[in-house]
Amino acid sequence: MSLIPFRTKRATGMEPGSLATLADFRNEMNRLFEGFFSRPLQMPAWFETVEPGQWLPSIDVSETDKQIHVRAELPGIEPNDVDVSVSEDRLVIAGQKTCAKEEAGEGWTHRESHYGSFSRAIPLPEAVDPAKVTARYDKGVLTVELTKSPTSTSRKVPVLAGST
Amino acid sequence: MTTETQPQTELTFRPDVDICDCGNEVLIVADVPGANPGAIDVSFDDGVLSVHAPVAARTLSGRALQQEYGIGDYCRSFKLGEGFDASLISAECRRGVLEIHVPRLASVRPRKIAVRTA
Numbered sequence: 001m002s003l004i005p006f007r008t009k010r011a012t013g014m015e016p017g018s019l020a021t022l023a024d025f026r027n028e029m030n031r032l033f034e035g036f037f038s039r040p041l042q043m044p045a046w047f048e049t050v051e052p053g054q055w056l057p058s059i060d061v062s063e064t065d066k067q068i069h070v071r072a073e074l075p076g077i078e079p080n081d082v083d084v085s086v087s088e089d090r091l092v093i094a095g096q097k098t099c100a101k102e103e104a105g106e107g108w109t110h111r112e113s114h115y116g117s118f119s120r121a122i123p124l125p126e127a128v129d130p131a132k133v134t135a136r137y138d139k140g141v142l143t144v145e146l147t148k149s150p151t152s153t154s155r156k157v158p159v160l161a162g163s164t
Numbered sequence: 165m166t167t168e169t170q171p172q173t174e175l176t177f178r179p180d181v182d183i184c185d186c187g188n189e190v191l192i193v194a195d196v197p198g199a200n201p202g203a204i205d206v207s208f209d210d211g212v213l214s215v216h217a218p219v220a221a222r223t224l225s226g227r228a229l230q231q232e233y234g235i236g237d238y239c240r241s242f243k244l245g246e247g248f249d250a251s252l253i254s255a256e257c258r259r260g261v262l263e264i265h266v267p268r269l270a271s272v273r274p275r276k277i278a279v280r281t282a
Contacts, residue, residue, distance in 0.1 A: 058232040058233040059230065059232050059233075060222075060228070060230065060231050060232065060233065061228075061229040061230040062224055062225050062226050062227060062228045062229055063225075063226050063227055063229055064225055064226030064227070065226075067225070067226070069225045069226070073197040073198070073233055073260075074197070074260075075195040075196065075197040075259065075260035075261050076195065076259055076260060076261040077259065078259070099182075107184045107185050107186050107187070107191075108182060108183070108184045109183050109184065109185050110181065110182065110183040111182045111183075112180035112181055112182065113180045113181070113182050113193065113195050114180075125229060137259075139197065139198055139199065139200065139201070139259070139260050140195070140196070140197030140198065140199075140259050140260015140261065141197050141198050141260065
């Protein structure tokens with residue numbers, strides 16, 4: 001059996017063609033540097049270690065003024081097999097994906113999907129209220145919505161004028 | 165059996181698949197997270213099974229902080245060859261996983277031959 005791959009989804013760090021202009025490239029570099037220096041003690045996502053037999057689901061993270069949204073691709077998971085836990089500054093998505101057709105035994109001639117346990121710890125950009133978290137699983141995608149803690153709201157610091 | 169891919173738009177992705185030769189049929193299991201089951205198109209023509217699973221565009225809430233996967237339709241074709249009963253092909257999509265059962269023609273299914281004693 002031969003394969004002719006043209007684009008693998010997991011290898012895609014961003015939308016194809018999203019760096020079409022020099023300005024886009026500059027903005028992307030600024031974003032990377034900003035993330036590195038503002039969170040120097042946190043490992044980037046791609047640096048997370050994976051134990052043998054485990055896999056890491058791909059995620060999207062976005063934020064508004066009041067909420068943080070996390071989406072994870074988890075095809076073939078029973079919702080009851082997903083464990084979502086949250087602390088003030090970290091969201092953990094963990095669980096197990098089993099092959100429903102494992103009884104086919106040695107009949108599998110080609111395998112690309114991930115099976116086994118997975119765990120993903122996602123550092124949050126701001127503190128959230130653990131009591132105000134909702135999680136929904138639909139069509140193989142887990143969506144978690146977190147409400148930012150009111151105590152973590154940003155504050156504008158006035159700059160005082162000196163005598164000279 | 166050969167698997168092929170044919171990009172249709174720039175935002176087209178190849179789904180991960182598992183393939184099982186179960187004797188009486190070939191079972192193809194494809195990961196298509198985010199695809200709407202009602203819009204998935206599965207066709208079989210001249211020995212080639214084609215899958216097209218449309219995915220709705222990403223509805224971004226606010227500012228993106230991290231994007232590890234792209235959003236686009238899933239497309240993939242499988243050259244199965246002869247000996248399959250196209251009229252009995254069935255497909256089911258549940259929790260972002262598409263299962264396609266492709267039965268073999270009765271005339272080419274593996275058959276156990278009973279050995280009689282003299």
